[in-house]
Amino acid sequence: MNHVKATKLFGNLELNRRIVDGLVEMGFEEPTPIQQLAVPQVLAGHDVIGQAQTGTGKTAAFSIPLIEKLDFRNRDVQALIITPTRELAIQVAEEIGKIGRFCRIRVIPIYGGQSIDRQIRSLRQGVQVVVGTPGRLLDHLRRHTLKVDRVKMVVLDEADEMLDMGFVEDIEEILRHIPSERQTLLFSATMPEEILRLSRQYMTNPKYVTVSKTNLTVPQIEQVYYEVPEKYKLEALCRLLDVTEISQGIVFCRTKRGVDELVAGLQTRGYTAAALHGDLSQQQRNNVMRKFRSGDAELLVATDVAARGLDIEGVSHVINYDIPQDPEFYVHRIGRTGRAGRSGVAITIINPREYRQLRLIENITKTRIKREQLPSAADVVERQKEGIKERLLNLIQEGKLSYYRSIVDSLIDEYDAMDIAAAALKLSLDLEPERDEMELYNTADFGNTGARPGMVRLFFTLGRKDGTSVTEIIKLVADESGIPSNKIGSINIYENFSFVEVPQDWANCVMSCLHRQQFKGRRLFVEPARARK
Numbered sequence: 001m002n003h004v005k006a007t008k009l010f011g012n013l014e015l016n017r018r019i020v021d022g023l024v025e026m027g028f029e030e031p032t033p034i035q036q037l038a039v040p041q042v043l044a045g046h047d048v049i050g051q052a053q054t055g056t057g058k059t060a061a062f063s064i065p066l067i068e069k070l071d072f073r074n075r076d077v078q079a080l081i082i083t084p085t086r087e088l089a090i091q092v093a094e095e096i097g098k099i100g101r102f103c104r105i106r107v108i109p110i111y112g113g114q115s116i117d118r119q120i121r122s123l124r125q126g127v128q129v130v131v132g133t134p135g136r137l138l139d140h141l142r143r144h145t146l147k148v149d150r151v152k153m154v155v156l157d158e159a160d161e162m163l164d165m166g167f168v169e170d171i172e173e174i175l176r177h178i179p180s181e182r183q184t185l186l187f188s189a190t191m192p193e194e195i196l197r198l199s200r201q202y203m204t205n206p207k208y209v210t211v212s213k214t215n216l217t218v219p220q221i222e223q224v225y226y227e228v229p230e231k232y233k234l235e236a237l238c239r240l241l242d243v244t245e246i247s248q249g250i251v252f253c254r255t256k257r258g259v260d261e262l263v264a265g266l267q268t269r270g271y272t273a274a275a276l277h278g279d280l281s282q283q284q285r286n287n288v289m290r291k292f293r294s295g296d297a298e299l300l301v302a303t304d305v306a307a308r309g310l311d312i313e314g315v316s317h318v319i320n321y322d323i324p325q326d327p328e329f330y331v332h333r334i335g336r337t338g339r340a341g342r343s344g345v346a347i348t349i350i351n352p353r354e355y356r357q358l359r360l361i362e363n364i365t366k367t368r369i370k371r372e373q374l375p376s377a378a379d380v381v382e383r384q385k386e387g388i389k390e391r392l393l394n395l396i397q398e399g400k401l402s403y404y405r406s407i408v409d410s411l412i413d414e415y416d417a418m419d420i421a422a423a424a425l426k427l428s429l430d431l432e433p434e435r436d437e438m439e440l441y442n443t444a445d446f447g448n449t450g451a452r453p454g455m456v457r458l459f460f461t462l463g464r465k466d467g468t469s470v471t472e473i474i475k476l477v478a479d480e481s482g483i484p485s486n487k488i489g490s491i492n493i494y495e496n497f498s499f500v501e502v503p504q505d506w507a508n509c510v511m512s513c514l515h516r517q518q519f520k521g522r523r524l525f526v527e528p529a530r531a532r533k
C-alpha cells in the first residue's frame with residue numbers, strides 16, 4: 001500500500017494521522033467524491049445532507065469526520081448513528097471500529113433481538129459512539145441506560161427511510177433527548193423532495209452536499225427485466241439461475257411469507273438459498289449474514305430488510321423476484337451490487353400487469369431497464385454443453401492424461417476418434433449424479449394420501465428393488481436432517497418406492513437436507529410435487 005500517497009490524498013482533508021493509518025489499513029487510497037465534499041463540511045461544524053449513489057463510500061464520509069471530532073479521552077457517548085436495520089447497525093459499527101482502530105475508539109452496535117442486559121453492561125463500561133436501530137435506542141433512552149447529554153453529533157444513515165412514515169416518530173423522540181446544539185448529518189443515496197423539505201425541521205442551516213448525477217443508480221450496474229406470467233415466475237428464476245454465472249446473489253421478495261415460500265420452492269428444485277427477514281430470530285439472522293458475507297452461501301432471499309446499506313463484496317447479481325413498490329427501494333436494492341467501482345447485474349422479473357410500475361421506476365431513477373428474453377430450455381442445454389466443453393478444455397490444458405491417452409491409443413486404429421471421444425464423455429457424465437433418477441415427492445401438495453394429521457409423507461423412488469432397508473432410511477433421514485429419529489413416523493418400502501412420514505414443519509428441512517446427500521452413490525433430488533403416475 002502506498003502510504004505516502006494515501007496520506008497525501010487523505011491529508012488534504014487535514015485528518016488525524018491515526019485516522020489516515022486506519023484508512024490505509026482498510027485499503028483506501030484516496031477519498032471518494034462524496035468523502036471529498038462532505039468531510040470538510042462536517043469538520044467545519046455544519047449540519048450536512050449528503051447524497052451520493054449506492055456503494056460510493058457514504059459511511060466513511062460521515063465516519064471519518066465523526067471520529068476526528070471525538071474526544072478520545074472522554075468515555076461519554078459523543079456520537080449517535082441511527083440505521084434502519086440491525087444488520088446495517090452492525091456493519092456501520094464495524095466500519096467505524098476499523099477507521100478508528102488506531103485511535104482506540106470505543107463503538108458498539110445496539111439493536112433489538114440482542115440481550116438488553118448485555119447492552120446495558122457494555123454501555124456502562126463507557127462507549128464513545130453508539131450505532132443503533134430506533135426501537136432499541138428508544139428503549140435505552142426511556143430506561144436511562146443510554147446517556148446522550150454529551151452527544152455532539154447525530155447521523156441518520158439511510159435518512160430518507162428514517163424520516164419516512166415507519167420511523168419518523170421514533171426519530172423525533174430520540175432527537176428530543178439530544179442536546180439541541182448538536183451537529184446533525186443525513187446521508188442516503190435517495191432524497192425524495194418531500195423528505196428533504198421535512199428534514200430541515202431537524203437541522204440548522206444544513207449544507208446540501210451531493211455528488212451530482214442525473215441518474216440515481218450506478219452506471220456499472222447492468223439493468224434488465226423479464227416479463228413472465230405470474231405463475232411462471234419461479235420457473236423463470238430457476239432458468240435464469242441455470243444460465244447465469246452468479247458468484248453471489250440477493251433475491252428480493254415483497255413479503256416475509258414470499259421469502260419463505262421462494263426458499264422452499266428453490267430448495268425443492270435443488271437450489272440452496274438462505275432466507276433473511278424480520279420474523280427470524282436474531283441468532284438466525286446473524287448466522288445467515290455470516291454465511292453470506294463469508295461467501296459460504298451463494299443465494300440470499302430477503303425482504304427489503306436487506307435493501308439498504310449492506311455492503312457485501314461478492315454480490316454479482318441482484319434479482320427482484322417481486323418488483324419493489326417504491327422506486328427508491330429499487331435504487332437501494334440494486335445498489336447491493338456494483339459497489340466501490342465494481343460491476344454488477346440487476347434483474348427484475350415482472351408480470352404483465354407490473355409494466356407500469358417498471359416505467360415509473362425508470363422515470364424516477366432516470367435510467368433505462370432493458371427488456372430481455374428468458375432463456376429457453378434449449379439455452380439451458382446449450383449452457384450445459386458450454387460447461388462441459390469448458391471442463392474438457394481445462395483438463396486438456398492441465399495435461400496429466402498419459403494413462404487415458406494409452407487407452408485411446410489402443411483403440412484409435414480400429415475406431416473413429418470422434419466416436420471414442422463421444423463415448424468417453426458419455427461414460428464420464430453417466431458417472432455423475434443424475435438429477436432425475438431419484439426423486440422425492442412431497443405429498444402435502446397433492447392431497448391427502450393417508451398421512452396422519454400434521455404429518456407429511458415424503459416419497460423416494462428408492463425401493464426394495466434397490467435393496468433399501470428401513471434402518472438405512474431412518475438413519476439417512478435422521479442423521480442428515482437433524483430430525484430426532486423418534487419423530488420419524490411410519491416407513492414403508494415397496495417394490496419401486498418408499499416413503500417416510502415426518503411432521504409437517506420438518507418437511508422442508510428434511511427435503512432440503514436429503515437432496516444434498518449422496519445415497520447409494522447417487523444424489524437424491526427433490527422434485528416439485530407432481531402426481532405419481
Ligand SMILES: Nc1ncnc2c1ncn2[C@@H]1O[C@H](COP(=O)(O)OP(=O)(O)OP(=O)(O)O)[C@@H](O)[C@H]1O
Nearest residue numbers: 028030031032054055056057058059189309311340
Ligand atoms: N475511499 C475509499 N477507497 C476505497 N474504497 C472505499 C472508500 N470509501 C469506501 N470504500 C468502500 O466502498 C464500499 C461501499 O461503501 P459504503 O458502504 O460506505 O457505501 P454507501 O455509499 O454507504 O452505499 P449505500 O447507499 O448502499 O449505503 C465499502 O466496501 C467501502 O469499504
Ligand SMILES: [Mg+2]
Nearest residue numbers: 058059157309
Ligand atoms: Mg451506506
